[in-house]
Amino acid sequence: MNKTWWKEGVVYQIYPRSFKDSNGDGIGDIRGVIEKLDYLKELGINIVWLNPVYKSPNDDNGYDISDYRDIMNEFGNMTDFEELLNEMHKRDIKLVMDLVVNHSSDEHKWFIESRQSKDNPYRDYYIWRKGKDGNAPNNWGSFFSGSVWQYDEKTDEYFLHLFSKKQPDLNWENEKVREEVYNLMKFWFDKGIDGFRMDVINLISKVPGLPDGEKGEGQLYGNGFPLTANGPRVHEYLQEMNKEVLSKYDIMTVGETPGVTPETAALYVGEDRNELNMVFQFEHMDVGTGTTKWDIRPWKLTDFKAIMSKWQEELNGKGWNSLYLNNHDQPRPVSRFGNDKEYRVESAKMLGTMLHMMQGTPYVYQGEELGMTNVSFGMEDYKDLEIINAYNELVKGGFMNEQRFMEGVHLRGRDNARTPMQWNDCANAGFTTGTPWIRVNPNYVDINVEKALKDKNSVFYYYQKLIKLRKENPIIVYGDYEEILRDSESIFSYVRTLGSEKLLVILNFYEPEVEFILPENIKYSSKELLISNYAVDEQEEIKNIKLKPYEARVYRLK
Incomplete structure (x- = not known):
């Protein structure tokens, strides 16, 4: 690595x-x-x-x-x-x-021009479509409620906005749009900035034809997300961006990528892929979510741990996590x-x-x-x-x-x-x-x-x-990760390993006191307490610990 x-x-x-x-x-x-x-x-x-x-x-x-x-x-x-x-x-x-750069403001000069006429040179900077049967071109719902389509009387067509109607989506299929984006990136890199966090960057390639999304019971709109996230040309665009801009500077990139799995994330961040350095995934943030983010459901610690551990284990050696x-x-x-x-x-x-x-x-x-x-x-x-x-x-x-x-x-x-x-x-x-x-x-x-x-x-x-x-401690950055006590609904514990060095992380996730029992396969001859959120007797034996409410300890084992 x-x-x-x-x-x-x-x-x-x-x-x-x-x-x-x-x-x-x-x-x-x-x-x-x-x-x-x-x-x-x-x-x-x-x-x-x-x-x-x-x-x-x-x-x-x-x-x-x-x-x-x-x-x-x-x-x-x-x-x-x-x-x-x-x-x-x-x-x-x-x-x-x-x-x-998935979208601009509707007050950007490109969009002001784009809506003037169908043959305006900037028309194709955005995604315009004719209506269908007197309605919007498809049934997709916006991230911010309502339809993704806004009717524009001047040219009798609709423009696409996955977010607010004041945030029209840029048309990445247009090579001129991509050139404009690469030039504005160079403008900031040449000023000396050190990287970009790329907003919803995995939404820039939409499925051709923009077909209707599936509609669930009680839903006003169809789900367009699977037809916009991780689209057919997204990796082509990001590799082009890397070749034209990113590879020329010593910078950091992180892509906001809703809807990725460790497998699809590896395509964005694989060190041989020449795309991005890391991505933000949302799986752990969606724990306890019902039909919408406002519909709160109970969740178990084992659910949360499984998500956190999955990303640690499955991206290890293939790409880099954002924490x-x-x-x-x-x-x-x-x-x-x-x-x-x-x-x-x-x-x-x-x-x-x-x-x-x-x-x-x-x-x-x-x-x-x-x-x-x-x-x-x-x-x-x-x-x-x-x-x-x-x-x-x-x-x-x-x-x-x-x-x-x-x-x-x-x-x-x-x-x-x-x-x-x-x-x-x-x-x-x-x-x-x-x-x-x-x-x-x-x-x-x-x-x-x-x-x-x-x-x-x-x-x-x-x-x-x-x-x-x-x-x-390079082990905290680069060490391998292994979860222990996976079935516990109270304790989140894991081991980090780099060469002969080991770290043991012990966390009580809740208020009730709970007993931590060290698995027998974790051997050590000496231990050093690196950090804890309660006063701890450093001589205390760690094979069996009574953890206080929300207690956290990290030990170096040798």
């Missing part, structure tokens, strides 16, 4: 709108990020993934781009961006940008997988241990290192298009009980991750001197950076230690 900087790094994800506001307008910005670079350096971060800061009308929080070569006014300007890049590099922090439990689209892990009340600190540390001790590149989402939690807003305080559209379609449409829907939003909604970063216990958590664009989580008085930095037992210092251990 090749050794590279992006395998050995730890990524910190910044959602700039909610990170730090420098000018009091209530919206985080680039200068706010610059102010906090020393904080990231102290944590030990050496790669930052910055969510989109490009020009955008902000229909979907910057994922609808109207100019790929300019900065959104709310965030600053190109001079600010260049200063940010320079200040990061001074601190040995690499910068990974978001690449959003994450939350991001700007996913709720806070301590609220979803831990206990964000009585055992918030312990369970946040336990979940961090689980992730950072696995093979792959770990991603820390802003505030995760503090143990920030979900919020329980009423509908009037949510800003996310996905939540608002789903409420209108499911609750107002009579398909889902409001209380059940809100329980789903409080557990799974994207705005859980988008409340402002909690810097201190002053007004608005020190995020802004103005009115924040979205409400601050009321618990900022107790959970904030200032408080965490004064408490040697805080989640922050625990994450700092996890990151330091990773830098100092």
Whole structure:
């Protein structure tokens, strides 16, 4: 397996709108990020993934781009961006940008031209179709509710948008579109950025003919996902992108790829495939999901462990894993997988241990290192298009009980991750001197950076230690993975092996105390405790341990 900087790094994800506001307008910005670079350096971060800061009308929080070569006014300007890049590099922090090229904004000059006439040179930059029997060209449903088709009166045709109607899909079959994308990538690489996180990149190739999707009982729309994800030409496009752009720079790439399995992921990330370095898969994030993400179902630890272990084992030696439990689209892990009340600190540390001790590149989402939690807003305080559209379609449409829907939003909604970063216990958590664009989580008085930095037992210092251990121990990065005690519904435990070295990771996933019994086939002559979230007697025998609520321990065995 090749050794590279992006395998050995730890990524910190910044959602700039909610990170730090420098000018009091209530919206985080680039200068706010610059102010906090020393904080990231102290944590030990050496790669930052910055969510989109490009020009955008902000229909979907910057994922609808109207100019790929300019900065959104709310965030600053190109001079600010260049200063940010320079200040990061001074601190040995690499910068990974978001690449959003499955779709653009409907306010991008390409689309403005495209909708002018059927013979406009930009017409074929997007996917236009005639209606069928007085209806949309097919029955696909959008990720953001409603149809994927928007009728445009001017030319009496429909354009395709897998997401919002203000996010028309680009037509990757058009060679000129691909050239435009490769040129804009070179523009940013030539500025000195260090990589791209590629938004829904496995959706860029649609099945020819765009046939109807299957329709389940009670579904308004057909399921177009199998006809858009991992499409027939996606690998051809990514190999072309690699040849034309990626191979010419020492950079990191991670593709967001909903609907992949370890087998299909290996096609994107195989070291001999010349496509991407790693992908984000969603299987573990879908645990406990019913017919929609708002339909919450019970799940068992064995289900979750099986998914995590499958990705560790089946991608080992074939490709590289991204390790994450939350991001700007996913709720806070301590609220979803831990206990964000009585055992918030312990369970946040336990979940961090689980992730950072696995093979792959770990991603820390802003505030995760503090143990920030979900919020329980009423509908009037949510800003996310996905939540608002789903409420209108499911609750107002009579398909889902409001209380059940809100329980789903409080557990799974994207705005859980988008409340402002909690810097201190002053007004608005020190995020802004103005009115924040979205409400601050009321618990900022107790959970904030200032408080965490004064408490040697805080989640922050625990994450700092996890990151330091990773830098100092190649086994954490490159070691093989083997799960033990697979049938336990309380304990998640695994062994990492590199040469003659072994690490033993022991995690109690729940509140009740539980007995850990070391399998007899794991032999050792000495042990060293590397990290734990409770005080532990280092002389304690590990063959039989009574684990406290959400306890985590990592031992080096010899």
